[in-house]
Amino acid sequence: MLPDFTKRDFTLGGLTAALALGALLAGCATKPVVPLQAADEPPPAPRELRAAWVSTVANIDWPSRPNLNAAQQQAEAVAILDRAKALNLNAIVLQVRPSADAIYASKIEPWSEYLAGAQGKAPQPWYDPLKFWVAQAHARGIELHAWFNPYRARMDAARSQTAPNHITNTNPAVVKRYGKFLWMDPGEPAAAKQTMDVILDVVRRYDIDAVHIDDYFYPYPIDATPEVAGNAAALDGRGVKAQLEFPDDPAWQRYLAGGGRLDRASWRRDNVNRLIEAMYKGIHAEKSWVRFGISPFGIGRPDRRPPGIVGFSQYDQLYANAELWLEKGWVDYFTPQLYWPIGPRGQAYPTLLDYWIAQNPKGRHIWPGLFTSRIGAPSRDYQPDEIVQQVAVTRSRPLATGHMHFSMVALMQNRKGIADQLRNTSYTGPALVPASPWLGNERPGTPQVSAVRRAKSVDLKLKAGSANALYAIWSRYGSEWRFAVAPAVRVDWSIPDDAKLGAADAVVVSAVDRLGNEGQRVRVWPKP
Missing domain, CATH: 2.60.40.10 (Immunoglobulins)
Structure with a gap:
């Protein structure tokens, strides 16, 4: 039944x-x-988005290490998709732009080092990984969402030299160092144009189902930036006061000289807002059926939070006005990273989920992100039942119609039996992805x-x-x-x-x- x-x-x-x-x-x-x-x-028909992120940065999920040949990379991709199909997942969110580079054939940005071990070096023998992923996913009835990091240019942990066509070489003025990162300055129009050009190029050339961007807008403040590959999932929600200002003074001074009247924080949020709006409109102008999704940090702006919710403010420190994007309908789905357990009051999963549902006047899809990779982590690890119960909590909210697992590696490793438990209790049969009638309902x-x-x-x-x-x-x-x-x-x-x-x-x-x-x-x- x-x-x-x-x-x-x-x-x-x-x-x-x-x-x-x-x-x-x-x-x-x-x-x-x-x-x-x-x-x-x-x-x-059963309806529920069931997805998992596949991270390419630092070889978290795929490929398992650089320098694998094309056949080995493809075999790993097929294994991931076969596991997704066996678990009755219906979407994979594949990171295609880790750091202003590409895991596909691009004339705009270089090949990612996470494929062949050196930035600018194509897989050997040559093939196009994104084209392969799309074809293999669709052959299994699985959607393929292309995941872009909009602003990150490079991490100090990168192993190889930057390629000649990387933005740090082609337009270094729009890239700023911030701690262990090189970051495309959101206040620089050329940086926004590069990101738009990259995304629309993929929308035009590949049969993807959605464009997905993550939580990296302005960078996490230095004291709040996790040590593990810059991954926001390591934050515990308590937040730490920033000690280093993002070095965007040239763009800020040009704005003031041009008559700009916003304060600096509002100006930064406006820089991001304009890119989000342009993405939403540009993607649908190219292909009306390609959806646009965002996965922001899971705690809302301080002046709107429910009683008892505390922690890091993406509104004040990442300059991400995520509530506005929902209010304006600039997304087709919204995946807040709810990377905390059900119980603790300060960042309680059910309370945060209800908050984001309430910020959604346009009725866009709410598909929260679950921190499944915390199962078996060295500290603050989850038991599998935490994820199973979070799925159940989400299903108890009729206006939250799916969820995503960060990340696929936990399901591939079946940590503490989580894949088995999900298959036997939560995903006993397949489901269709919920429809998006605002994009077309014929x-x-x-x-x-x-x-x-x-x-x-x-x-x-x-x-x-x-x-x-x-x-x-x-x-x-x-x-x-x-x-x-x-x-x-x-x-x-x-x-x-x-x-x-x-x-x-x-x-x-x-x-x-x-x-x-x-x-x-x-x-x-x-x-x-």
Whole structure:
């Protein structure tokens, strides 16, 4: 039986589609469709975003180390995607721009050193990793979100020299040193243009499902910056007073000389706001179905926090006005990094989740980030049940329709059995990603599907659609409906007999487009 949470079919009633849907599922039938009778109508499709981040910076998740050859890199990628599919995840968030570099073939920025060991050096033998990841993810019915760091240029922990076409060499004036980092100055128009050019280049050339940016806007203050690869996940929420000012004085003085009247903190927030708005509009101008998501630090601005919530202020110290982005609808999904347990009051997971839900007047997707990699950590480690319970808490909020795990390595290593527990308790069946009706809500057409009875199965012949659309498939065994998701590149799909319940007595199929819209359901077995 489907678990209770799958019966929530989250929709945003009353929203008018802002953009026309760019592409519908190919291969729709033109013959009349026999309407389903009430007895043949399956339940709503399960809907929940289940994702994991795959970090390339410092080889956290993939590839496991630099200097692997192309075949080894590809084998590791396939293993990650196979594990994601086995766990019934439906999205991977792949870091494609760690530090103003690329894990794909780019004419704008150099190859990342985390691939071949030296910045500017392509994988050997040559291949395009992002193209490979997209194709392999879609072949499994998994979305691929391209994750960009918008401003980080380089870390002192980098092992190789910068390539000639790295921004530290092509435009050093817009890069500033801040502690152990080189940082693209958000106040410099050329830095913002570089980030926009990079993102839109990927949107144009790759069949990605979403653009994703993380929590690094202005850098974490030196005393609050974790020692581990600059990863904000190491912060405990208490926050520490900054001791070093970000060196953006040239851009600030130009702003004042031009008649600017904002105070410095407001000016910094405005620099970031303008880039966020431009990203949202620019991405959808290129491809209306590509979503835009942000994963900011999980504690809100100080003047709006719920009673008892304390800690680091991204509003004051990262100059990230995340509440404004939700208010303006400049995101399609919002993934606050809620990297604290359920219990402690100062950064309680349920309280923070409720806070962000309440900041969402446009009804965008709220998909919190979970710190799954804290399981087995040297200090302040989680037990697996903490993550399982956080999934349950999220599901208890109807307006939070998914979550992301940081990061995939914990699921690959099955730390303390967390992957097994999620598969056996939380992810017992597949789910569709929730639809985004503000980007388009036209339903796809009716799929062309034929069915034939075999000795031990009902076999479907599917007319393949676009590489990134899906078929939703229900099979009924007596009074029990079972749900499956098939990528539209699949031609053959088999529904096996059950050892106890026998053969499926009804099979129903519908098409799902790139925005998650479901088309009309068709009974394909028994044949109409």
